[in-house]
Amino acid sequence: MKDSPLETVLRRDRWVVGGAIGLIVALAWSYVLWLANDMDMGGMDMTGFRMIPAGIGIMLPTSEPWRTFEFAYVLLMWAVMMIGMMAPSAAPMILMYARVGRQGKAQGKPFAATGWFAAGYLLAWCGFSLAATFLQWAVERATLLDSRMALASNLLGAIVLVAAGVYQWTPLKNVCLAQCQSPFLFLMRHGGFRSDLRGCLLLGLRHGGYCVGCCWVLMALLFVGGVMNVLWIAVLALLVLLEKVTPVGRWIARAAGIACVAAGAWLLVFLPQS
DSSP, rough: OOOOHHHHHHHHHHHHHHHHHHHHHHHHHHHHHHHHHHHHHGGGOOOOEEEEETTOOOOOEEEEEOOHHHHHHHHHHHHHHHHHHHHHHHHHHHHHHHHHHHHHTTTOOOOOOHHHHHHHHHHHHHHHHHHHHHHHHHHHHTTOOOOSSSBOOOOHHHHHHHHHHHHHTTTHHHHHHHHHHHHHHHHHTTTTSSSHHHHHHHHHHHHHHHHHHHHHOOOOOTHOOOOOOOHHHHHHHHHHHHHSSSHHHHHHHHHHHHHHHHHHHHHHHHOOOO
8 A cells, every 4th residue: 555645754754853863873972982082092091180071182180170171071071972872762752753743734733843852852961961060070179080080989989879779769760761751641741742942942851851860860870980981881871771762661770770789889898998
C-alpha cells in the first residue's frame, strides 16, 4: 500500500530531526575527544600546573587564580559535554514533538517549531553547566582537583559516590525519571503542545529541568572518574540513556545506586584517605 502524503512527510521529518540530533551529538563528542587528547599531554608530569580545556595546550600554574577566559573555556567544556551526553536520551521526546507538530500543521493547527523545544531543553543543561563550572572552580581553589580534573581526595570521592548512590533511590529521583521516561504523559501533565515560541521554549526548559533533577548527581560522578576521562563520560552517558529509554530504567537506576554505594564503601575501606 502506498503511503499517504502525510505519512511521507512525517517519515521525512523523523529523518531530518533525527539526523540533526545525531549531528549535534557527533560534534559534541568530537569536541570532548579533542579536549581530552589535548589534556593528555603524552603522559607529561603536570605537577604544579593545570590544563585549561581549550584544545590548544594552554597551561597555568595551579597557584594562579582562574582568569575570565579560563572560566569561559570550562563553561564551554561542560555545556558541550552535557549536550553530547544528554541529547541521545532526549531524542525520543524531541522526535515525538516533531511528529505531532507536523501532524498539527497538516490539520491547520500549527505548533511552534521543534527547535524551540530542543533549545529550551538544552538551556536547562547550560544552566547546570554554569553551576558545575562554579563548583569546579571552588574545588580547584581548595586544591582538591588533579590535572585530569578528578578529585584528589579519596575521602571526598567516596562521599560523592555514596551520595549519588543514595539519591538513585530517593522519591525525587523517581519523580524526575518518570517525567523523562514518558514523553507523552509529560506533555499532557503540563498543558500539551504549544503554538507560541515562548511557551514551547518554556516547555522544553521544564522538561530539561526534570532531566537535570534526574541526573545531576550522576554528573557529579564526573569529578570522581575525571571530567576529561572519555571512557567514564561514555559510561555515565550510557547509564542515563538506559535509565530513560528502557522499560526497566528505574531498576537500572537503583542497581547503579547500589553499585555507587559499594564503590564508595570500597574507597573508604581499602584506599588511603586524604
